[in-house]
Amino acid sequence: MSDKADFTKNVLPYLAQLEEDEAGPDAAEISRRYGISQERIVMLSRNENPYGASPRVRAALTDVSLHRYPDSRPFLKALSGYTSYPEECLVAGAGMDEIITTICRIFLGAGDKVLIPVPTYNFYGLAVELCGAVPHYQPRLAGFSVDRKIPEGIKMAFLCSPNNPTGNALSEENVRAVVESTESIVFLDEAYAEFAGKSLLKLVREYDNLVVGRTLSKAFGLAGLRLGYAVAPPWIARQYRRVAPLFGISSLSLAAGVAALQDLGWMRECVGKIVAERERMRQSLASAHPSEGNFLYVHTEEKSEVVVERLLCQGIVVRDCSSFPGSGEHCLRVTVGRSEDNDRFMEEFKNANTKLSS
Numbered sequence: 001m002s003d004k005a006d007f008t009k010n011v012l013p014y015l016a017q018l019e020e021d022e023a024g025p026d027a028a029e030i031s032r033r034y035g036i037s038q039e040r041i042v043m044l045s046r047n048e049n050p051y052g053a054s055p056r057v058r059a060a061l062t063d064v065s066l067h068r069y070p071d072s073r074p075f076l077k078a079l080s081g082y083t084s085y086p087e088e089c090l091v092a093g094a095g096m097d098e099i100i101t102t103i104c105r106i107f108l109g110a111g112d113k114v115l116i117p118v119p120t121y122n123f124y125g126l127a128v129e130l131c132g133a134v135p136h137y138q139p140r141l142a143g144f145s146v147d148r149k150i151p152e153g154i155k156m157a158f159l160c161s162p163n164n165p166t167g168n169a170l171s172e173e174n175v176r177a178v179v180e181s182t183e184s185i186v187f188l189d190e191a192y193a194e195f196a197g198k199s200l201l202k203l204v205r206e207y208d209n210l211v212v213g214r215t216l217s218k219a220f221g222l223a224g225l226r227l228g229y230a231v232a233p234p235w236i237a238r239q240y241r242r243v244a245p246l247f248g249i250s251s252l253s254l255a256a257g258v259a260a261l262q263d264l265g266w267m268r269e270c271v272g273k274i275v276a277e278r279e280r281m282r283q284s285l286a287s288a289h290p291s292e293g294n295f296l297y298v299h300t301e302e303k304s305e306v307v308v309e310r311l312l313c314q315g316i317v318v319r320d321c322s323s324f325p326g327s328g329e330h331c332l333r334v335t336v337g338r339s340e341d342n343d344r345f346m347e348e349f350k351n352a353n354t355k356l357s358s
C-alpha cells in the first residue's frame with residue numbers, strides 16, 4: 001500500500017461538511033483561563049437539574065450485576081406506570097439523542113426533506129444530516145408557535161414543546177393541526193414536559209404518525225447516565241426495536257431509571273423549586289421571554305457572544321444562542337439553577353448586558 005493513499009475519501013461525502021461538536025470549556029479550564037476558583041464557577045448552560053437525582057438512585061446502583069448484559073424490561077415496565085402506555089408503545093435509548101438518531105435511521109435516507117421550525121434544539125439538524133437527509137429550517141411564527149401545515153414533500157418534522165431555547169410550549173391545537181396536515185412522521189420532543197406540568201402524550205393514541213420523545217436527563221436529574229425513551233404507535237415501536245441495539249443502554253442507567261421512576265416525589269419537589277426560581281428570575285429579567293422549561297431565553301442589548309463572554313469572565317457559564325439557526329445574535333439561554341447561583345447570574349447579567357458606548 002502506498003504511503004500516500006488517501007483513506008479520507010472513504011468517508012461518506014454528505015458527512016464531509018459536518019462540524020465537530022464541542023462541549024465548551026469545563027470548570028477547570030474556565031478557572032485556569034480567568035483566574036477564578038472552581039467553587040465560584042456556576043454552570044447554567046446545559047439545562048441540568050441542579051439538585052441531582054433522587055438519593056434512591058445511588059442506592060440502586062450498588063445492586064447492579066456488572067457481568068451480565070443489561071435487561072431493559074424492568075425499566076419499560078416502570079415507564080408504563082409513569083406514562084400510562086403499554087410496553088408495546090415504549091422504547092428506550094441512551095438519552096433522547098439516541099432515540100432521535102434511531103428514529104431518523106428508520107425513516108430517512110439520502111435527499112429526504114425534514115422540517116425543523118427554528119430556533120430549536122440543534123441536534124435534530126445533525127441527526128438528519130447523518131442520514132444524508134436535508135433539514136428545512138422554517139422560521140417560527142408569533143409567540144414561537146409553528147406553521148399549522150407541513151408542506152408537500154416533507155418526510156419528517158420535529159416539534160419541541162417546551163421548545164429549547166425559546167421556552168414556549170406548543171398548544172394542543174397547534175400540534176394537532178400539524179400532525180393532521182401531513183402523511184409524514186412527526187417527532188414531538190417533550191424533554192422539558194415535567195417543568196411545564198403538561199404534556200401531549202395522549203395524542204399518540206390518536207395519531208399513527210406521531211412519536212413523543214422524553215428523557216430522564218432533565219427533571220429526573222440523570223443527564224450523566226444517558227437515559228431517554230419514546231412513546232410511539234405500536235408499528236413504529238416495532239420498527240424501532242428492529243433497528244436499535246438490544247444492549248444499547250447500560251445496566252447502571254436502567255437501574256437508575258427504575259429507581260428514579262419509583263421516587264416521583266423527589267422529581268416533583270425538584271420541579272417545584274425550579275419552577276418557583278424560574279418565575280422569580282423572569283420577574284427580575286425584563287428581557288426574558290416566558291418559559292415553561294427549566295431555562296430562560298433572554299434578549300441581550302449587546303451581541304450575545306459579548307455578553308456571554310463577559311459572564312464567563314465572572315465564572316458564570318450560560319449558552320450563547322447565536323449558534324442556534326434562526327435565533328439571531330442577541331439571545332442567550334440561562335438554565336434555572338439553585339437560588340444563590342441564579343442571584344449571581346442576575347447580578348452579573350446587569351453589568352454584562354450594558355452596552356458600552358464607543
Ligand SMILES: Cc1ncc(COP(=O)(O)O)c(C=O)c1O
Nearest residue numbers: 095096097121164191215217228
Ligand atoms: C429539547 C431537547 N431534546 C433532547 C435533549 C437531549 O436529551 P438527552 O440528554 O436525553 O439526550 C435535549 C438536551 O439538552 C434537549 O434540550
